[in-house]
Amino acid sequence: QQKVQQSPESLIVPEGGMASLNCTFSDRNSQYFWWYRQHSGEGPKALMSIFSNGDKKEGRFTAHLNKASLYVSLHIKDSQPSDSALYFCAVMNTGGADRLTFGKGTQLIIQP
Amino acid sequence: EAAVTQSPRNKVTVTGGNVTLSCRQTNSHNYMYWYRQDTGHGLRLIHYSYGAGNLQIGDVPDGYKATRTTQEDFFLLLELASPSQTSLYFCASSGLGGQFAETLYFGSGTRLTVL
Numbered sequence: 001q002q003k004v005q006q007s008p009e010s011l012i013v014p015e016g017g018m019a020s021l022n023c024t025f026s027d028r029n030s031q032y033f034w035w036y037r038q039h040s041g042e043g044p045k046a047l048m049s050i051f052s053n054g055d056k057k058e059g060r061f062t063a064h065l066n067k068a069s070l071y072v073s074l075h076i077k078d079s080q081p082s083d084s085a086l087y088f089c090a091v092m093n094t095g096g097a098d099r100l101t102f103g104k105g106t107q108l109i110i111q112p
Numbered sequence: 113e114a115a116v117t118q119s120p121r122n123k124v125t126v127t128g129g130n131v132t133l134s135c136r137q138t139n140s141h142n143y144m145y146w147y148r149q150d151t152g153h154g155l156r157l158i159h160y161s162y163g164a165g166n167l168q169i170g171d172v173p174d175g176y177k178a179t180r181t182t183q184e185d186f187f188l189l190l191e192l193a194s195p196s197q198t199s200l201y202f203c204a205s206s207g208l209g210g211q212f213a214e215t216l217y218f219g220s221g222t223r224l225t226v227l
Contacts, residue, residue: 034215043116043202043218044155088154090216100216104154 002027004091006103014111019076021106023089026070032092033065033072036102039085047074047087079110115139118203118219125193126227133188133222135203143206144186145216146170146178148199155202161186193226200224 003026013019021035032051036044050056050063050072062075072091076083089103116137125131137144145160157170159178167178175197177189190197200223204216 036216041220043204043220044216045218046215049215100157102155104152 002030002091002093002101004089004101004103006087006089006106008106009104010107010109012109012111013076013079015079015081017079017110019079019083019108019110021074021076021087021089021108023072023074023091023103024070025072025089025091025101027091027093028067028070029093030067030070030091033063034090034092034100035061035063035074036088036090037085038088038105044086044088076108079108081110081112084108084110116203116205116217116219118201118222120222121220122223122225124225124227127194129190129193129226131190131193131224133190133201133203133224135186135188135219136184137186137203137205137217138184139205139207139217140183141205141207141217142183144180145204145206146176146186146188147202147204148172149202149221150199158188158201190224193224195226198224198226 007022034049035047037047038044050065056063060077064073086105088105092100119134146158147155156172160168161180180186202221203219206214
C-alpha cells in the first residue's frame with residue numbers, strides 16, 4: 001500500500017524567506033503528484049500539480065519531482081503571511097484518481 | 113471554479129446516534145469522495161463514487177455507509193456513531209477520475225463530535 005510521508009511536520013519561516021516542504025512516497029508506479037493547501041477553517045485546495053521529473057514553477061511556487069528517488073518537494077519563495085497554512089502532498093498511482101493518497105501534512109507558519 | 117457544498121457545518125451527537133452528512137456538487141463531476149481529517153493522520157478516504165447508484169470502498173470504511181442518489185448528491189451515514197468517529201469530514205469531487213489525473217475540489221467540511 002502506498003505510503004506518503006511529509007517533512008517537516010511544522011515549519012516556521014520569516015516573511016520574505018524561502019519555505020521548503022518535502023514528501024517521499026513508496027510506490028514506484030506513482031505517476032501524478034499534487035500539492036494541496038488548507039487554510040484554517042477551509043477545505044484543502046489544489047496548489048499545483050507535477051507529473052514529469054524536474055522542476056515546475058508557478059509564480060513564487062516551485063515543485064520538484066524525482067520519481068527514481070521517490071521524492072517530491074515544494075519551495076515557496078518570498079513567503080507571505082497568507083502562505084501560512086497546512087500543506088498536503090498527494091500521490092496518485094497508475095490505477096486512477098480513486099487511489100489518491102495524502103501525506104499527513106506540513107504546517108507552515110510565516111512570521112511577519 | 114468547482115463548487116462543493118457540505119451540510120451541516122457542525123454536528124454534535126451522542127454515542128449510538130444516527131448521523132447523515134450531506135454533500136452536493138454543481139459541476140457535473142463524475143467522481144465524489146468522502147474523507148476524514150484527523151491530526152496526525154492527514155486525509156483518509158472513507159468511500160467514493162463514480163456515479164449515481166455507485167459506491168466504492170475507501171481506505172477507512174468501517175462504521176460508515178454512503179449513498180450517491182444523483183450525479184450531484186453524495187451522503188455519508190453513521191448509523192451507530194462512536195467517539196472514534198469524532199473528526200472533520202470533507203467531501204470532494206473530480207471531473208472524470210478513473211485513469212485521468214485530475215484535481216480534487218473540496219467542500220468546507222463538517223465537524224462532527226460524538227459524545
